[in-house]
Amino acid sequence: MSVQVISRDGEAEYAVVPWAEYQALLAAAGRPSEQTAVSESGDGLAQLSSRREALGLSREQLARQVGISPSYLELIERGEREPDAAIRRSLAFVLGKAAQEQEAPAP
Structure with a gap:
């Protein structure tokens, strides 16, 4: 999985994943896309x-x-x-x- 972590003041604030991988995570969690x-x-x-x-x-x-x-x-x-x-x-x-x-x- 290719994740980009965006930090502010040395603390992780956001994680960015490609859309297809995000959809796969939703499916794995049993949530609708x-x-x-x-x-x-x-x-x-x-x-x-x-x-x-x-x-x-x-x-x-x-x-x-x-x-x-x-x-x-x-x-x-x-x-x-x-x-x-x-x-x-x-x-x-x-x-x-x-x-x-x-x-x-x-x-």
């Missing part, structure tokens, strides 16, 4: 802004969680920039996670 909110082909980018707003996320919140600047996210939302596959996967993951949190029943 993540649904991509933003497809890697770019089809979901046209609705990115409305999806973000529907989930109650500000541009700044989404950008921070994805690891890009709010101004770059704005360019993506307006169709002026085409994000690479890694940013698309991050967008899909963050938006999918936010949608699951909204759908989860309150304890």
